[in-house]
Amino acid sequence: MDLRVSLQALMGRSLTRAAVAASVAAGLALTGACGGGGAGGDDSLTVGLLLPGGGASRFGQFDRPLIERKLKELCPHCPAAFAATPDPAVQRQQLESMITRGVDVLIIAAVDPELLRPSVEAAHRAGIPVVAYDRLAQGPIAGYVTFDGAKVGRLQGEGLLKAMGAKARGGQIVMMNGATTDPNADWFKRGALSVLKGKVKIGKSYDTVGWRPENAFVNMKGAVAALGAGNIDGVLAANDSLAGAAVSALNATEVRPLPPITGQDADLAAVRRIVRGDQYMTVYKPYKPAADAAVEMAIALGRGKSVESIATGTVDNATTKDIPAVLLPSVSVTVGNIKDTLVKDGMYTIAQICPPQLRSACDKAGLT
The missing domain is CATH 3.40.50.2300 (Response regulator)
Incomplete structure (x- = not known):
């Protein structure tokens, strides 16, 4: 896949559906305050977080807790709906479940970006912005955070x-x-x-x-x-x-x-x-700058604001040009x-x- 990266600077600022399988429903966890919905409300923003691994994986050990900690810091009353799986088909079901649940914004590290594309398009139609995290998702994503x-x-x-x-x-x-x-x-x-x-x-x-x-x-x-x-x-x-x-x-x-x-x-x-x-x-x-940037993007997008001040460059995927992006060094x-x-x-x-x-x-x- 051809990834075209346009860097303006390298450093950046450091529901349940009956048709969804029981394993998918079991994989969804809610952390933070109860409630949700109400897109744009400062105190009622629900952030969906989909990762390709949990537990002892890098995503479970570092990314998830860092993202949840930053979310609590910036938006104390914003609950996070979390799901993790290495299975691309299950992740697609998890995403569809979150759309049905009515989350306000999504942070997704896609297992299989192409397979997930129709669900990303469905999120877009539902008015749910998607921040691609670590891996460039396909479809109309609103922001991207990764390492170069x-x-x-x-x-x-x-x-x-x-x-x-x-x-x-x-x-x-x-x-x-x-x-x-x-x-x-x-x-x-x-x-x-x-x-x-x-x-x-x-x-x-x-x-x-x-x-x-x-x-x-x-x-x-x-x-x-x-x-x-x-x-x-x-x-x-x-x-x-x-x-x-x-x-x-x-x-x-x-x-x-x-x-x-x-x-x-x-x-x-x-x-x-x-x-x-x-x-x-x-x-x-360093995962903290990435987690911080993803949460900052998600909250801004969930509140209907621009992420231009957060992004350090842009990327293109197969369907969308000039996606605001934060590309971090290693x-x-x-x-x-x-x-x-x-x-x-x-x-x-x-x-x-x-x-x-x-x-x-x-x-x-x-x-x-």
């Missing part, structure tokens, strides 16, 4: 080349890309390739269905079988879940030493792998700067990163 995907990919590519050392000239790598249904995955891939092309040989490149680690595990084992255990000099893994699957597959096939592996999202398990030496780097995306994290990035920002404490079995490695990394 090309920059993420470049950071991964640059990190991998640095870790490969002399093998960065002519060495062979495996690319573990994200799902083709996620437009960000192609954005990341193109950013990485802009750095890697002409320098390394791409022995295998996989688009991981659903971003699922089990699929990445199978693909990585297949790459080892096809290329040979000693012929993989690096792994460009698009996020930390895929990186973890790659490490597991390489361990299962007894590849030693492990080649350098990239990641994204700064998952706690990935940070520990970096300390241990099993993963070279991850891309840290940070490369390796073992040497964990303390100055993740710990300093309060994402994790040293105690969280360093269980007893990693104490020696943490001491060596200066995590004391």
